[in-house]
Amino acid sequence: MNNKPKIGVYVCHCGMNIAKTVDVEAVSEFASRLPYVKVARNYSYMCSDPGQQLIKEDIKNEGLTRVVVASCSPRMHENTFRKTLAAAGLNPYYLEMANIREHCSWVHENREEATAKAKKLVYAAVAKVRLLEPLEEKEVEVEPSALIVGGGIAGIQAALDIAAAGFKVYMVEKTPSVGGKMSQLDKTFPTLDCSACILTPKMVDVASHPNIELMTYSQVEDITGYVGNFNVKVRKKARYVDINKCTGCGACAQECRLAGTIPSEFNMGLGKRAAIYLPFPQAVPAKYTIDKERCLFLTRGKCGKGPKCIEACAAGAINFEQQDEIVEFKVGTIIIATGYELFDPAKKPEYGYADYDNVITGLELERLVAASGPTGGEIVIGKGEKAIVPKEVAFISCVGSRDESVGKPYCSRVCCMYSAKLAHLVTEKLPDANVRIYYMDVRAFGKGYEEFYDRVRREGVRYIRGNPSEIFKRGDKLVIKAEDTLAGRTLEDEVDLVVLATGLEPRQDAREIIDILKLSQSADGFYLEAHPKLAPVDTATDGVYLAGCAQGPKDIPDTVAQAKGAASSALILLSSGKVKVQAQISNINEATCRGCGYCVEICPFGAIDLVEVNRMGNIVQVARVNEALCKGCGACAAGCFSGSAQQKSFKDQQILPQIAVLGAMK
Amino acid sequence: MADLEKLRAVAKETVSRDDVKYLIGWRQGTYGFRVSPHFITEPEEADKLIFSPLCSNNLATYLTLVEKLPVPRGQEPDTRKIALMVKGCDSRAVVQQLVEQGIKRESVIIIGCPCQGVVDLAKVEEKFPAVLEQVEARWDDGKIVFKLSEGEKAVPREEVLADKCLRCRYPNPVTADTLLWEKVEAESNDEYADVGELEGKAPEERWSFWEAYFSSCIRCYSCRNVCPMCYCEDCILDRLNPTWVNRSNNISENTAFHLARAFHLAGRCIECGECERVCPVNIPLMKLNRKLTKEVREKFEYEPGTDPDSKPLQASYRPNDQENFIL
Numbered sequence: 001m002n003n004k005p006k007i008g009v010y011v012c013h014c015g016m017n018i019a020k021t022v023d024v025e026a027v028s029e030f031a032s033r034l035p036y037v038k039v040a041r042n043y044s045y046m047c048s049d050p051g052q053q054l055i056k057e058d059i060k061n062e063g064l065t066r067v068v069v070a071s072c073s074p075r076m077h078e079n080t081f082r083k084t085l086a087a088a089g090l091n092p093y094y095l096e097m098a099n100i101r102e103h104c105s106w107v108h109e110n111r112e113e114a115t116a117k118a119k120k121l122v123y124a125a126v127a128k129v130r131l132l133e134p135l136e137e138k139e140v141e142v143e144p145s146a147l148i149v150g151g152g153i154a155g156i157q158a159a160l161d162i163a164a165a166g167f168k169v170y171m172v173e174k175t176p177s178v179g180g181k182m183s184q185l186d187k188t189f190p191t192l193d194c195s196a197c198i199l200t201p202k203m204v205d206v207a208s209h210p211n212i213e214l215m216t217y218s219q220v221e222d223i224t225g226y227v228g229n230f231n232v233k234v235r236k237k238a239r240y241v242d243i244n245k246c247t248g249c250g251a252c253a254q255e256c257r258l259a260g261t262i263p264s265e266f267n268m269g270l271g272k273r274a275a276i277y278l279p280f281p282q283a284v285p286a287k288y289t290i291d292k293e294r295c296l297f298l299t300r301g302k303c304g305k306g307p308k309c310i311e312a313c314a315a316g317a318i319n320f321e322q323q324d325e326i327v328e329f330k331v332g333t334i335i336i337a338t339g340y341e342l343f344d345p346a347k348k349p350e351y352g353y354a355d356y357d358n359v360i361t362g363l364e365l366e367r368l369v370a371a372s373g374p375t376g377g378e379i380v381i382g383k384g385e386k387a388i389v390p391k392e393v394a395f396i397s398c399v400g401s402r403d404e405s406v407g408k409p410y411c412s413r414v415c416c417m418y419s420a421k422l423a424h425l426v427t428e429k430l431p432d433a434n435v436r437i438y439y440m441d442v443r444a445f446g447k448g449y450e451e452f453y454d455r456v457r458r459e460g461v462r463y464i465r466g467n468p469s470e471i472f473k474r475g476d477k478l479v480i481k482a483e484d485t486l487a488g489r490t491l492e493d494e495v496d497l498v499v500l501a502t503g504l505e506p507r508q509d510a511r512e513i514i515d516i517l518k519l520s521q522s523a524d525g526f527y528l529e530a531h532p533k534l535a536p537v538d539t540a541t542d543g544v545y546l547a548g549c550a551q552g553p554k555d556i557p558d559t560v561a562q563a564k565g566a567a568s569s570a571l572i573l574l575s576s577g578k579v580k581v582q583a584q585i586s587n588i589n590e591a592t593c594r595g596c597g598y599c600v601e602i603c604p605f606g607a608i609d610l611v612e613v614n615r616m617g618n619i620v621q622v623a624r625v626n627e628a629l630c631k632g633c634g635a636c637a638a639g640c641f642s643g644s645a646q647q648k649s650f651k652d653q654q655i656l657p658q659i660a661v662l663g664a665m666k
Numbered sequence: 667m668a669d670l671e672k673l674r675a676v677a678k679e680t681v682s683r684d685d686v687k688y689l690i691g692w693r694q695g696t697y698g699f700r701v702s703p704h705f706i707t708e709p710e711e712a713d714k715l716i717f718s719p720l721c722s723n724n725l726a727t728y729l730t731l732v733e734k735l736p737v738p739r740g741q742e743p744d745t746r747k748i749a750l751m752v753k754g755c756d757s758r759a760v761v762q763q764l765v766e767q768g769i770k771r772e773s774v775i776i777i778g779c780p781c782q783g784v785v786d787l788a789k790v791e792e793k794f795p796a797v798l799e800q801v802e803a804r805w806d807d808g809k810i811v812f813k814l815s816e817g818e819k820a821v822p823r824e825e826v827l828a829d830k831c832l833r834c835r836y837p838n839p840v841t842a843d844t845l846l847w848e849k850v851e852a853e854s855n856d857e858y859a860d861v862g863e864l865e866g867k868a869p870e871e872r873w874s875f876w877e878a879y880f881s882s883c884i885r886c887y888s889c890r891n892v893c894p895m896c897y898c899e900d901c902i903l904d905r906l907n908p909t910w911v912n913r914s915n916n917i918s919e920n921t922a923f924h925l926a927r928a929f930h931l932a933g934r935c936i937e938c939g940e941c942e943r944v945c946p947v948n949i950p951l952m953k954l955n956r957k958l959t960k961e962v963r964e965k966f967e968y969e970p971g972t973d974p975d976s977k978p979l980q981a982s983y984r985p986n987d988q989e990n991f992i993l
Contacts, residue, residue, distance in 0.1 A: 601981035617737020642898040
């Protein structure tokens with residue numbers, strides 16, 4: 001700058017938020033006497049239209065070249081005021097904010113001291129603002145396709161929405177079929193729709209939609225790149241079945257020497273399957289997969305005189321030579337819909353889940369009541385002669401939820417309602433049974449939920465307030481020791497079946513995606529959204545969105561709503577075709593960089609690479625920032641020994657005068 | 667041990683290679699117990715090479731110190747290898763430079779000299795003051811034998827060896843293309859007794875200890891210039907905009923200089939002791955560096971310059987890293 005800077009300082013009252021504790025008149029009078037300050041004003045709401053108008057008019061009439069707004073946190077209104085500057089024809093990055101609300105008025109009571117501090121903060125901002133440089137917001141092209149990780153209801157809904165809008169979708173699902181946990185449910189609360197009836201058509205749509213490329217039994221290996229331009233590497237695991245030939249007839253599974261011996265994952269281990277299997281009858285794709293951990297031929301190299309599945313398969317689809325396949329493609333945006341796992345009730349040994357066959361989980365009961373389940377929908381516990389039809393059924397809620405002792409302080413949000421639903425199904429199937437639910441609180445918060453809860457109670461399900469302390473066996477019966485906290489008495493109830501309403505927890509393999517995409521986790525271990533209220537589907541990584549229980553426990557309506565939200569966010573990117581990238585990013589002075597690569601290792605976004613450059617005839621290695629990937633976090637600048645890495649708008653030269661002012665002022 | 671014929675033969679063979687630019691070793695100095703670095707490009711120059719208890723210099727510093735001159739248009743940059751003789755400690759500097767990508771493995775030939783310890787010049791000159799003629803020295807069964815004009819004098823190694831050698835855990839090069847002779851046995855442990863002694867003192871005592879030394883610093887920058895790990899193209903301590911450390915020589919700026927250097931070496935210092943050796947005002951800089959080395963070893967189980975495939979400490983992160991020292 002050859003011309004002297006002309007700075008405007010605007011002190012905001014924020015109604016009484018600031019003005020109550022800070023003498024805003026005194027601050028703006030002080031600011032008016034600071035070096036290079038042309039105008040200093042105070043106003044009740046700087047962010048309001050007339051407040052912004054003040055700035056715009058001063059830029060035009062007074063020829064301001066720099067603006068300081070002393071108000072709230074820049075997280076709140078930095079963008080607002082940047083737009084104000086831009087509207088008046090000034091580079092939006094000629095703005096500096098002094099946070100005299102969160103950092104001052106809100107945390108102090110003494111008006112005199114708070115005013116003195118506000119003056120300091122304003123002076124520091126004035127010292128910095130004149131050194132700011134104009135920055136340019138660049139745009140990058142967006143690859144018109146999306147990756148969806150996870151083929152549960154969240155992933156399915158997001159995929160269908162994006163595909164319907166005309167964009168290519170790659171869906172990667174770890175297991176052999178899409179459908180996720182919802183496919184295991186019998187009925188869904190509160191309307192008691194048959195889960196399969198509402199889900200299966202969507203699963204079929206995903207497989208048949210021309211815009212969706214479905215990759216089941218596949219895993220994301222690596223993702224590089226940045227918003228609009230991600231490079232994805234997927235491992236398609238060997239199924240040992242050629243899915244182009246397999247007709248899904250099932251002859252192979254009938255012939256398999258291990259048929260009926262391997263616990264079925266889909267049926268929660270209550271049913272048995274073969275080593276070559278279709279997870280469930282409505283699986284999509286309806287293609288068989290060989291379990292390589294179990295298959296005799298794959299584990300021992302020998303299966304009788306030869307694998308029977310080969311003989312049985314008329315289509316010749318069995319191929320034991322099949323290898324994992326790596327496929328690579330580019331996408332513009334990513335939706336993470338990897339879902340959840342259920343809390344392992346064995347971690348609460350007092351409930352005896354590991355010891356007693358008639359202590360089961362909600363999802364296990366779900367399989368028992370399902371017509372497609374191992375018992376054909378009969379609620380029968382045990383096998384053969386010992387099999388019983390339970391008369392006394394008890395549900396225990398909050399198993400692995402709202403429980404600090406197992407590290408699960410949060411509410412899983414679905415257990416109250418799925419317990420009520422299962423209780424209803426039990427009373428329907430076993431009209432003679434007595435059903436009771438031990439609970440802490442009943443959370444029936446959704447549309448139609450409270451009504452459903454009332455209905456279940458009217459149907460005769462007893463709600464007992466108090467979490468059982470112990471379950472033990474007495475003869476053929478299970479005894480539940482609990483305290484009815486409303487009646488104020490201790491109980492020892494004898495029952496035939498205990499159903500544990502296990503809570504939701506993050507997937508064990510959640511870290512894999514975190515490592516690949518540099519996502520964050522909240523304290524409960526679920527993926528962290530960018531803002532709990534205003535950006536609930538976004539992540540800190542641009543172009544990566546969350547849907548469903550990967551972000552936190554939620555029921556099906558919320559999951560579908562969030563999936564649609566994530567799809568909508570992804571579509572904003574895809575349909576606009578370009579995306580603005582951060583302007584306040586890091587920059588490396590290649591003349592002083594010694595190419596040590598520390599910043600490359602430090603960068604949490606993988607935004608820095610070492611490149612070879614010609615320095616006066618010598619080929620040397622220096623670090624270079626990928627401007628589309630850099631988030632401007634400044635970690636590289638802090639880690640650089642030679643000060644070659646600097647973050648724009650936060651350069652050493654810009655920050656030091658600010659610090660000097662703070663240090664010098666009394 | 668210390669087979670000079672072998673050393674010179676290997677050196678001759680190495681500098682004769684077409685892909686070698688020069689070899690750096692040690693030669694007799696100009697007087698007394700001094701030794702100089704010897705840069706050779708021709709085989710016949712190899713005859714002056716030596717390896718003795720006087721060879722304190724860590725030659726690894728020359729790998730990164732070399733200035734890359736502009737290459738005239740039409741010419742190719744000289745990418746021939748540099749051959750370097752290293753003791754155990756020196757080799758750790760090379761390894762750390764590899765870790766930090768200061769050099770490329772294919773551009774150096776490392777000739778390893780397993781070492782029984784080098785002398786501390788101050789200790790030697792106290793025993794034999796004002797020796798002007800050139801002295802030779804050799805290891806001899808726990809003793810160091812000096813060849814003076816009045817005849818050979820044998821001194822027990824404990825009396826003249828540098829402190830770092832008496833507790834040395836890496837007498838053998840951790841990496842080398844050629845090992846010149848058999849490996850020697852290492853000390854098994856280093857308890858950081860010297861650091862512990864300072865740590866045991868009250869903060870005021872420690873401050874007065876350092877205050878005295880930092881006041882005497884003349885800011886000659888020898889410590890920085892000799893350090894094999896200080897090789898930024900443009901040192902941040904030389905910068906004027908912004909001026910992190912002022913040029914004025916006073917306790918405040920001197921302290922800032924030494925502390926900045928110590929922190930820039932945290933997790934990088936390979937304890938060759940060159941900074942302390944060259945300091946003209948005898949500041950015990952290794953006490954400062956070793957304090958951080960000790961912290962790094964205890965808190966992060968990291969020892970720089972021992973594994974060429976490791977990640978630099980300050981650029982690596984484990985979720986279970988200790989952070990109890992963060993206030």
